[in-house]
Amino acid sequence: MRYSAWQILKEGLTGNKGWKPVWREPEPKAEYDIVIIGGGGHGLSTAYYLAKEFGVTNVAVVEKGWLGSGNIGRNTTIIRSNYLLEGNQPFYEHSLKLWEGLEQDFNYNAMVSQRGILNLIHSDPQRDAFARRANAMRLSGADAELLDREGIAKMCPFLDFDNARFPIQGALWQPRGGTVRHDAVAWGYARGADERGVDILQNCEVTGIDIEGGRAVGVQTSRGSIRAKKIAMCVAGSSSRVAAMAGMRLPIESHVLQAFVSEGLKPVIPGVITFGAGHFYVSQSDKGGLVFGGDIDGYNTYAQRGNLPVVEDVCEGGMAIMPMIGRARLLRMWGGIMDMSMDGSPFITKTDTPGLYFNGGWCYGGFKATPASGFCYAHLLAKDEPHEVATAFRLDRFMRGAPIDEKGQGAQPNLH
Numbered sequence: 276m277r278y279s280a281w282q283i284l285k286e287g288l289t290g291n292k293g294w295k296p297v298w299r300e301p302e303p304k305a306e307y308d309i310v311i312i313g314g315g316g317h318g319l320s321t322a323y324y325l326a327k328e329f330g331v332t333n334v335a336v337v338e339k340g341w342l343g344s345g346n347i348g349r350n351t352t353i354i355r356s357n358y359l360l361e362g363n364q365p366f367y368e369h370s371l372k373l374w375e376g377l378e379q380d381f382n383y384n385a386m387v388s389q390r391g392i393l394n395l396i397h398s399d400p401q402r403d404a405f406a407r408r409a410n411a412m413r414l415s416g417a418d419a420e421l422l423d424r425e426g427i428a429k430m431c432p433f434l435d436f437d438n439a440r441f442p443i444q445g446a447l448w449q450p451r452g453g454t455v456r457h458d459a460v461a462w463g464y465a466r467g468a469d470e471r472g473v474d475i476l477q478n479c480e481v482t483g484i485d486i487e488g489g490r491a492v493g494v495q496t497s498r499g500s501i502r503a504k505k506i507a508m509c510v511a512g513s514s515s516r517v518a519a520m521a522g523m524r525l526p527i528e529s530h531v532l533q534a535f536v537s538e539g540l541k542p543v544i545p546g547v548i549t550f551g552a553g554h555f556y557v558s559q560s561d562k563g564g565l566v567f568g569g570d571i572d573g574y575n576t577y578a579q580r581g582n583l584p585v586v587e588d589v590c591e592g593g594m595a596i597m598p599m600i601g602r603a604r605l606l607r608m609w610g611g612i613m614d615m616s617m618d619g620s621p622f623i624t625k626t627d628t629p630g631l632y633f634n635g636g637w638c639y640g641g642f643k644a645t646p647a648s649g650f651c652y653a654h655l656l657a658k659d660e661p662h663e664v665a666t667a668f669r670l671d672r673f674m675r676g677a678p679i680d681e682k683g684q685g686a687q688p689n690l691h
Contacts, residue, residue, distance in 0.1 A: 278382055297462060298469035303476055306502035307335045309656055310494055312481050312517060313509035314338025316347035316457075316642065317634055319464035319475075320649025321509060321656070323381065326471035328650070329657035334473045335503075337496060339480035343461045346511050349579065349611035350642040351534050351568050353547050353558065355392050355452035356417045359408045362667030362679035363620055364415045367640070369664045370647030371417070371451060377646060383463030385455050386561065390546035392452030393427065395434075395596065396445040397552040405447040405551075412449070420448045430545050434597055441552045441595050452547060454558050454566075460645060484520040484631070491521060491631035507632045507656055512577065512612025514635040521628055526617045526673055527636050528688045530571040531610040533581035535589065537603040539563030548596070555592030557600075565603060567593060571613055573689045581610045613638060618678035619691030623651050623661065624670040632656060633670060638691050 276282070276295050286293055309325065311318045314336045325331040338344075354374050356367040378385050396402045402421075409419035424436060427446050436443045465475055476498065483495035484506065493502040510517050512529045544559035557567035569589035572581050586608070593600040616622065616636030621644065623634050634652045637644060651662040661668070667679055684690040 278384075297466045298475055301474045301476070303335065303479065303496070303498050303501055304474065307474070308333040308503070309505045309507060310334075310501055310503040311336045311507045311509055312494065313345075313511070314342050314465075314475060314477065315345045315509070315511060316460055316464065316645040317511070317648045317652065318509040319461060319468060320645050321507065321634070321652040322468040322473045322475075323464045323471075324650045324653035325657060326468055326473055329653055331657055332472035334468075335501065336468070336473060336475045337479050337481055337494065337501070338475070338477050339497075341477050342465055342475070343458050346611040346641055347461045347645075348458055349534070349609050350457055351556065351558070351566050352454040352457050352642065353392070353452070353556065354387075354455055354643045355449055355547070357392065357394065357408065357412055357419065357447060357449045357452065358681060359411050360679055360681055363681055364411055364417070366647055366651070366664045366668075367644065368412075368415050368417045369650075370644050373646030373650065374455060375451070377463070381463045381467040383459065383466060385459040385463050387453070387455045389451050389453040391448060391450045392547040392549070393422075393431070394447040394549045395427075395443055395551040396447070397441045397443065399444075401551055402445055409447055418449055418451050420450070422446045422448050431548065433543065433599055434548075435595070438595060441550075443596070454547065457642060464649070481517065481520070484517075486521060486628065490629045503630075505630055505632065505656055507634065507652065509634040509652070511614050511635060511637065511641060514614045514633070516577075518633065521626075521631055523626060523628070525633075525635070528575055528615045529577055530573065530613050530615050530689065531576050531578065531581050532568065532571045532613045532639070533585055533589070533608055533610050534566065534568040535586075535608045536560070536606050537565040537600075538606050540565065540603065550592050550596050553592040553595065555589060555596070557593060557597075564606060565600065571615070571689060577612055579610045579612060581608070615688030615691060617673065617686045617688060619681045619684070620679035621648070621668055622670050623648065623655060623665045623668040625655070625659075626670060638688075
């Protein structure tokens, strides 16, 4: 069924009895060409692009819970491409371009809202750094502007411009950045993959990876054994645990990242705002709630919940740039498990085990990368060669001395 204004009108006049399930609930087949472990945004987008762009439809997406139960449903919905380094910037710009045509592509309302993103500047050295970043963005075809204090005041007069510790001197502005409804992204990709023949297997936990003659040939699941010509790991914060089933050790740590939503308010935040002197970012949802977050909790965990010290730290960041946020009541909070790499950059790569592929290490950038991650992973799986914007995301880059250290903080995952 193709969604349209006419279809909505027709169903409304006929009692809404013609809507079909968005995707099937199939039983696992004995064998597939490709088994994707992980039914989050990256796994579903990979399946969608495999079917749509490369004609590979004998694919299963294996998810231990329900669609949207992982990080795709536990994030702050921000999209952007304001990266600096050559290994990252073209990739995230490719992703932003895919976001811009996504709803027409998979015929689903993902609520893409390109209201822009402001990265605040609080010092002269930071202005220089953001000018360099803006130049790198423009060289890759992205949009970037440097705003002065007066330009920001027209957009966000409520900010604390004269804060003694963190005066606001300017901002890096990307007008094409913004937000997208995270749940709708998962549902849209799942629907698009399913209608092209992909099997989406919910409540199907992978418990083992079968290796025969040094090659990955299948998976053991809670719903039985499944053979596969290729196995694609795509499980975010659980990457290390799944890779261990194949005897692999990854350069990844798992940390919890908390996010928060306030009570509903009248429109006040024009787009996305980030605090340049700390880790705080905020936008406003279509329901009026302020959606915000900050640093990871800093300790290794697989639990989807955080702790109060980080709540305090995030709220302090918000108060430093917009004191009025202190009057808003916190409605809810949650935690997602982040797969933090040693250089703050991701992996879309083959592994040393033939037939086994890996997608992970997304740190803070997983949601915004969803379309490009799926497209490039599908390209790798279908053609056995990396997409041109993902050539730097190899697993062996640390052995080769070629890390992509976006923030220049080295092997400290808690800081990326």
